[in-house]
Amino acid sequence: MQKVFSREFFTELARECSFNADELRLLGEFRNHEILVDGDTYDMLVRVQDQFERLEAMGDDEYRGFYIEVPRPTLDEWGDCDELIEAGECDSREDYIREWEFWNPMETRWFYVGSSRYKDCRVLHFTDRRRTYFVITNRSSYMNRECGGFIDKWYAEAVERICSYLSKLLEVIVSYPDDFNQYVAENLPYQQRDGRIARKELNRVVPEMKIKVEDEATAVMALEDSAQKRFRPPFETMSIRLYCKYFRIAHKAYEHYFEKWGRISRPRSAASDTAYYTNVKFTDVESLYDIDSQEDFKKFARDHYGELGLSRLNIVASDYERPGWRILVSNSYSAHVDLAIEVATALYKSGAPLEILxxxxLLKILREEDNVRLTPYVFHDYMNHHEEGTVYCLPWEYECGDDKEAPLTLAQYHDIVSLAEWQEIGKVKVIG
Incomplete structure (x- = not known):
């Protein structure tokens, strides 16, 4: 049986609707990534969403979605070469082609289109799963902004072309859902998929990715003690003076970590620990509080604990759930695990009654006993949002090569793809 869906099918459909990947990129440059519709364009949105509802819902608010493969613009669609040469914006046709290839390195780009509605609010959401390109909606998600249609006629015409494209595509998807699901499963780039790979395997393929710390032996001891609840005796009382002692140790380890990467730290010559804290946090604790009073420490904690973090790496004193006071290290972002371990190790060496959340x-990460999550979206990834220890965004295949600036070699890229466990891609299902 001949397959319905192919790269040629998607390319021809896009050409028929005068629609290409560069247009989606330009729409993504709209302010707030939000395109408001009303009147005729709102009616187009409603009609397309009615077609989406021939598919089974995938989540709340009548959510449905699927991937689309969109061709890059042709040389003629991208611009007028002769006009650009005449205007002095490029030197020759060869220069124009190089520029076109630079901005459009892949023959096609994949996007995910999601449709949702809640009461009278309707949304079409376009993303490549790394970032949101834009949404088409009749209700702004921003305060004090009225729906006033389009700033430019071009946006209205672009929405019309997109709705025409989606309408025609949905007709074919509804008729051949299995063929569509199979095509997506076989052709969606790995950069846009979710999966996982054993950390030991990833480190073997790309040794530079191994999490390293300066004193691994002590780091392991510190992590083992916390993991097995072997805590040092806590402090009976806590004060600002005592807390600032350990904040200073943690912050110096924090700055030392970034100095290794070339970041120059601001000189800090404070004589006392409380003065050091004041220098870092711009809060004159000595004039605001009794720095030896536990009651004032609690007041200080209520006032300033939101400022105690080292970029989502929190160093706090706590008596929660257990008698006595411990110094807690709590890391938020998975990108900072090596930094968290370095700071925790410095506190452990200082003799602090330490608890590492x-x-x-963290111990499994250091021992290479866990997995790394492969996902397109890694920005502000929180450690506790998934079973895997950290995340990694696989680069596009075209970005890989033997050039020293390339993120991976092609061999490394293909090794990761073959060694990873990939999640099944969500399938569209037709109602009835």
């Missing part, structure tokens, strides 16, 4: 997870 998520110590078991």
């Amino acid at each position: 998520d110590a078991e997870k």
Whole structure:
């Protein structure tokens, strides 16, 4: 049986609707990534969403979605070469082609289109799963903004072309859902998929990705003690003076970590620990509080604990759930695990009654006993949002090569793809 869906099918459909990947990129440059519709364009949105509803819902608010493969613009669609040469914006046709290839390195780009509605609010959401390109909606998600149609006629015409494209595509998807699902499963780029790979395997393929710390032996001891609840005796009382002692140790380890990467730290010559804290946080604790009073420490904690973090790496004193006071290290972002371990190790060496939250997870990362989550979206990834220890966004295949600036070699890229466990891609299902 001949397959309905192919790259040629998607390319021809896009050409028929005068629609290409560069247009989606330009729409993504709209302010707030939000395109408001009313009147005729709102009616187009409603009609397309009615077609989406021939598919089974995938979530709340009548959510449905699927991937689309969109061709890059042709040389003629991308611009007028002769006009650009005449205007001095490019030197020759060869220069024009190089520029076109630079901005459009892949023959096609994949996007995910999601449709949702809640009461009278309707949304079409376009993303490549790394970032949102734009949404088409009749209700702004921003305060004090009225729906006033389009700033430019071009946006209205672009929405019309997109709705025409989606309408025609949905007719074919509804008729051949299995063929569509199979095509997506076989052709969606791995950069846009979710999966996982054993950390030990990833580190073997790309040794530079191994999480390294300066004193691994002591780091392991610190993590093991916290994982097994072997805590040093806590402090009976806590004060600002005592807390600032350990904040200073943690912050110096924090700055030392970034100095290794070339970041120059601001000189800090404070004589006392409280003065050091004031220098870092711009809060004159000595004039605001009794720095030896536990009651004032609690007041200070209520006032300023939101400022105690080292970029989502929190160093706090706590008597929660247990008698006595401990110094807690709590890491938020998975990108900072090596930094968290370095700071925790410095505090451990200082003799602090230390508790490292998520110590078991950090220990597995250091020992290469866990998995790395492969996902397109890694920005502000929180450690506790998934079973895997950290995340990695696989680069596009065209970005890989033997050039020293390339993120991976092609061999490394293909090794990761073959060694990873990939999640099944969500399938569209037709109602009835």
